[in-house]
Amino acid sequence: MHDVLIVGAGPAGVNAARVLRKAGVRNIAVLERTREVGGLPRYCGHTGFGMMDFGRVWRGPRYARALAASVADVPVLTDTTVTAIEPGGVVHVATERGLETWRARTVLLATGTRETPRGPRLVSGTRPWGVTTTGAFQEMVMKGLRPFERPVIVGTELVAFSALMTARHGGVRPVAMIEENARITAQRPADVLARLVYGTAVHLETRLVSILGGEKVEGVEIEHAGVRRVLPCDGVVFTGRFVPDAILARLSGITLDNGTHGPLVDSTFRTLDPRVFAAGNVLRAVEHSGMAAREGQRAARMMLRALSGRLPDVRKAVPVERGEGVASVLPQRLYPAPKGNVTLHARVAQARKGMLRLVDERGRVLAERRVHALPERRLELPLPASLLEGVAALRVEVV
Amino acid sequence: MTGTTAEGRIYDVAIIGAGVVGCAVFRACVLAGAQTVLLEKGGDLLEGASKANSAILHTGFDATPDTLEAACVQQGYALYREICESMNLSVLKTGAMVVAWTDEDLARFPAIVDKASRNGVPVRVLDAQQARQREPALSEDVRGAVLVEGEDLIDPWTAPMAYAHQAIANGGMLMRKARVEGGARQGDVWRLDVAGKPAVSARVVINCAGNYGDLVEAIARPSPFTITPRKGQFVVFDKTAYELFRTIILPVPTALTKGVVVTRTVFGNVLVGPTAEPQDAREFPTVDHDHLTKLREAAFRIIPALIEHDVTTTYAGLRPATQFSDYQIEALDGLGWITVGGIRSTGLTGALGIAEHVVGLYRAHFADPTPLADVVVPHMPNLVEDLPRPWMQEGRGPIACHCERVTEREIETALTDAVLPVGTLGGLRRRTRCMMGRCQGFYCTRRVMELAQTHLPGLVSPIGEGRHDA
Ligand SMILES: Cc1cc2nc3c(=O)[nH]c(=O)nc-3n(C[C@H](O)[C@H](O)[C@H](O)COP(=O)(O)OP(=O)(O)OC[C@H]3O[C@@H](n4cnc5c(N)ncnc54)[C@H](O)[C@@H]3O)c2cc1C
Ligand SMILES: Cc1cc2nc3c(=O)[nH]c(=O)nc-3n(C[C@H](O)[C@H](O)[C@H](O)COP(=O)(O)OP(=O)(O)OC[C@H]3O[C@@H](n4cnc5c(N)ncnc54)[C@H](O)[C@@H]3O)c2cc1C
Numbered sequence: 001m002h003d004v005l006i007v008g009a010g011p012a013g014v015n016a017a018r019v020l021r022k023a024g025v026r027n028i029a030v031l032e033r034t035r036e037v038g039g040l041p042r043y044c045g046h047t048g049f050g051m052m053d054f055g056r057v058w059r060g061p062r063y064a065r066a067l068a069a070s071v072a073d074v075p076v077l078t079d080t081t082v083t084a085i086e087p088g089g090v091v092h093v094a095t096e097r098g099l100e101t102w103r104a105r106t107v108l109l110a111t112g113t114r115e116t117p118r119g120p121r122l123v124s125g126t127r128p129w130g131v132t133t134t135g136a137f138q139e140m141v142m143k144g145l146r147p148f149e150r151p152v153i154v155g156t157e158l159v160a161f162s163a164l165m166t167a168r169h170g171g172v173r174p175v176a177m178i179e180e181n182a183r184i185t186a187q188r189p190a191d192v193l194a195r196l197v198y199g200t201a202v203h204l205e206t207r208l209v210s211i212l213g214g215e216k217v218e219g220v221e222i223e224h225a226g227v228r229r230v231l232p233c234d235g236v237v238f239t240g241r242f243v244p245d246a247i248l249a250r251l252s253g254i255t256l257d258n259g260t261h262g263p264l265v266d267s268t269f270r271t272l273d274p275r276v277f278a279a280g281n282v283l284r285a286v287e288h289s290g291m292a293a294r295e296g297q298r299a300a301r302m303m304l305r306a307l308s309g310r311l312p313d314v315r316k317a318v319p320v321e322r323g324e325g326v327a328s329v330l331p332q333r334l335y336p337a338p339k340g341n342v343t344l345h346a347r348v349a350q351a352r353k354g355m356l357r358l359v360d361e362r363g364r365v366l367a368e369r370r371v372h373a374l375p376e377r378r379l380e381l382p383l384p385a386s387l388l389e390g391v392a393a394l395r396v397e398v399v
Numbered sequence: 400m401t402g403t404t405a406e407g408r409i410y411d412v413a414i415i416g417a418g419v420v421g422c423a424v425f426r427a428c429v430l431a432g433a434q435t436v437l438l439e440k441g442g443d444l445l446e447g448a449s450k451a452n453s454a455i456l457h458t459g460f461d462a463t464p465d466t467l468e469a470a471c472v473q474q475g476y477a478l479y480r481e482i483c484e485s486m487n488l489s490v491l492k493t494g495a496m497v498v499a500w501t502d503e504d505l506a507r508f509p510a511i512v513d514k515a516s517r518n519g520v521p522v523r524v525l526d527a528q529q530a531r532q533r534e535p536a537l538s539e540d541v542r543g544a545v546l547v548e549g550e551d552l553i554d555p556w557t558a559p560m561a562y563a564h565q566a567i568a569n570g571g572m573l574m575r576k577a578r579v580e581g582g583a584r585q586g587d588v589w590r591l592d593v594a595g596k597p598a599v600s601a602r603v604v605i606n607c608a609g610n611y612g613d614l615v616e617a618i619a620r621p622s623p624f625t626i627t628p629r630k631g632q633f634v635v636f637d638k639t640a641y642e643l644f645r646t647i648i649l650p651v652p653t654a655l656t657k658g659v660v661v662t663r664t665v666f667g668n669v670l671v672g673p674t675a676e677p678q679d680a681r682e683f684p685t686v687d688h689d690h691l692t693k694l695r696e697a698a699f700r701i702i703p704a705l706i707e708h709d710v711t712t713t714y715a716g717l718r719p720a721t722q723f724s725d726y727q728i729e730a731l732d733g734l735g736w737i738t739v740g741g742i743r744s745t746g747l748t749g750a751l752g753i754a755e756h757v758v759g760l761y762r763a764h765f766a767d768p769t770p771l772a773d774v775v776v777p778h779m780p781n782l783v784e785d786l787p788r789p790w791m792q793e794g795r796g797p798i799a800c801h802c803e804r805v806t807e808r809e810i811e812t813a814l815t816d817a818v819l820p821v822g823t824l825g826g827l828r829r830r831t832r833c834m835m836g837r838c839q840g841f842y843c844t845r846r847v848m849e850l851a852q853t854h855l856p857g858l859v860s861p862i863g864e865g866r867h868d869a
Contacts, residue, residue, distance in 0.1 A: 034797075094790060119712030119713055120709055124686060126685050136840050136841050146860050171863070
């Protein structure tokens with residue numbers, strides 16, 4: 001019987017392991033399905049990793065090595081896939097030794113996030129080689145492989161500009177970035193930089209109509225202001241539209257939230273299975289790795305309390321609903337407490353100016369803040385936990 | 400065994416086209432004792448119509464009675480069941496229900512039942528309650544169903560691969576990237592011109608060219624049929640949907656609104672499709688957003704709970720349709736030619752039956768060789784989700800594709816197989832399922848490329864100087 005099993009050795013899982021180990025929990029294991037520790041940053045060639053957990057700023061691979069070194073004294077089992085978690089802490093694991101069943105007092109889901117590929121976007125056209133996602137593209141370039149030379153980049157979330165940087169490093173020259181909306185999703189002036197530094201034009205209010213080509217991509221048809229034209233290219237990179245990689249949770253019957261599409265959790269990172277916790281980008285898409293790291297640490301502290309029976313009674317949790325204008329909210333359950341603060345995270349689907357509000361079942365506004373909300377950006381709403389005493393239900397809205 | 404032909408060699412039989420039909424005919428000819436070569440223009444098998452279908456092993460309950468198609472489908476169905484186990488091919492027992500949503504649909508049940516009985520296929524009529532008892536996930540709007548217990552699912556790629564594998568293992572010759580461009584009959588021998596390769600000589604040519612059937616037929620005679628490819632698009636749902644239902648849900652045929660099939664796949668997904676769209680282009684079928692959206696909505700109407708499940712991917716296939724509804728199979732006596740054309744929408748099932756029929760024609764019209772005595776039977780790798788897979792085994796090594804749980808060893812084995820190595824990326828995907836899961840290669844493309852690059856040149860190129868973060 002393990003005290004803690006951690007699923008996933010990315011920033012969230014590794015940081016949780018560090019905290020638990022430091023607190024003296026001996027019976028931990030981190031289970032990672034790939035051969036290496038580090039999660040997604042392993043293949044992010046650009047800088048900006050490590051500030052939150054190591055106080056340094058590194059490129060992804062360097063950060064991944066630091067993560068690995070930081071858990072040298074914790075059993076980290078690579079090539080080990082968790083296939084299902086049953087109620088009661090029964091964990092099914094596929095290892096090099098075959099299929100095994102483990103038991104744990106607590107489990108942490110830290111399985112991360114991924115981009116939405118072409119299929120679920122129901123994109124038209126043929127199905128040639130050369131259609132990929134940023135993650136796969138970055139990984140190939142990192143390993144010295146170039147799948148195309150003149151791709152089109154679809155989307156303008158931050159990660160799209162990261163794809164642009166990767167392209168430059170890989171000797172790949174994107175022909176254009178295309179965006180359906182009237183402004184880029186990432187912070188400006190990323191688009192100006194894209195054009196000036198990389199020579200790549202950003203086409204706004206432009207829709208990808210279809211992918212052309214036989215064996216390989218030969219072009220894309222795009223539409224702007226009702227006019228269609230063909231843009232010759234030899235690859236298509238679908239960027240962003242991150243989704244939590246919550247398939248393990250889902251297949252295990254752990255309730256997911258309709259807003260985040262990650263496991264439904266309370267402010268102690270607990271899912272509706274009281275033994276199972278979740279942290280990092282599996283909770284919602286997508287935050288930078290520092291946020292995932294910090295959540296891993298905070299979830300670990302909650303698990304420590306769980307191990308000694310000091311977490312609040314789940315029946316005391318107050319559910320938080322999504323109200324007007326709100327696409328997702330995290331966590332989805334809060335606990336009243338005499339002191340301390342809780343912070344709610346919310347996101348909108350469409351740009352919206354107004355008041356971000358937390359309202360109780362009687363329509364009382366418990367907290368509010370003026371916001372200019374944009375899609376894919378986190379809105380934070382801190383409030384004293386004492387305000388939640390006697391509240392039965394909560395709703396977050398932007399009005 | 401693949402490779403170039405020895406100069407001056409004359410085969411008994413040259414088959415043009417390595418779709419499921421060509422592969423089955425290949426196997427049957429080799430086992431019948433004919434020296435056989437299979438010529439395929441693609442870089443691998445199954446790059447044409449056979450790359451994309453619904454993967455149903457049809458009973459033939461709805462075939463037009465007394466047609467060649469009905470006979471071949473029924474024989475193909477029986478033969479598949481007879482040989483599948485020995486080659487480690489499987490059948491996913493599901494049964495099918497032809498489901499009625501309207502009075503008009505219900506009114507067609509007697510005709511469906513009558514046709515089935517004329518085809519000798521047992522069926523049973525269920526009322527709405529019984530239908531939902533069998534499949535509680537069906538929409539409440541269901542009015543009744545005709546249950547066909549014998550309709551099942553198979554792996555649409557490993558099966559034809561097994562046929563070709565067995566043919567090669569028993570002495571057959573496969574030539575890929577071998578497009579037949581023309582040919583001439585000199586005396587008793589056909590000399591087929593193969594693009595970029597030496598000509599291939601054979602006494603009898605069998606045209607199994609699928610969507611190019613009429614063009615290839617023109618080598619022998621003005622084609623009596625014209626191919627108008629009929630496209631079928633599909634939407635594949637995530638494996639999370641697999642447990643929703645078991646039975647294949649078929650539409651009542653010729654209903655006013657075009658019905659679609661909702662079915663499981665042996666790989667653990669759920670499929671909805673196909674559309675039926677005639678078109679001119681003979682390859683690289685396109686999917687389109689509007690049809691895909693409509694298919695998905697149709698699926699929601701049939702199995703409402705599907706709305707909770709993600710789409711994994713979309714694809715399209717091209718049926719080799721002609722102006723005739725029946726198969727076009729014929730031996731041209733003086734010409735040393737057998738036509739196998741217009742195998743439109745039942746070829747996966749019909750293939751083994753077609754192959755028997757073709758060998759019968761060959762024996763009746765051209766030659767009567769002695770069947771092979773000691774036949775090698777290949778043992779195919781299992782890709783069926785419900786059965787044990789390599790990732791579950793001790794000493795499996797690393798997993799490359801986590802969504803479909805494909806090990807690196809499976810990929811390497813497929814790439815270097817001594818009998819039938821992978822020829823294209825599509826071929827690798829069909830043999831192993833790598834990159835076919837919900838992430839569509841987000842996690843595994845790089846590793847697959849590393850493993851495949853020396854075997855499948857042209858997919859990726861090395862990045863030279865200036866690469867960051869070595
Ligand atoms: C293309 C791209 C660029 C990015 N760029 C940046 C950036 O510039 N800066 C930044 O801060 N962040 C960036 N991010 C985001 C960030 O790096 C990741 O989202 C972050 O690593 C999240 O950490 P995590 O621990 O939640 O998940 P991950 O790092 O994804 O780790 C999850 C781990 O769980 C493992 N796992 C999953 N399922 C199982 C299972 N069933 N059994 C065992 N193991 C399992 C995975 O193999 C993986 O190692 C980027 C992400 C992408 C995709
Ligand atoms: C949407 C859809 C759903 C279907 N569902 C089912 C089902 O559920 N059950 C079922 O039993 N059947 C089904 N089918 C039918 C089945 O897939 C087809 O009948 C079958 O694939 C036809 O195979 P084929 O070998 O005749 O043609 P193909 O697979 O097209 O093979 C012909 C081959 O010939 C090659 N070729 C062409 N010209 C040349 C040349 N000049 N030189 C060399 N090679 C050449 C091509 O490259 C190709 O590989 C479905 C079909 C579709 C499209």
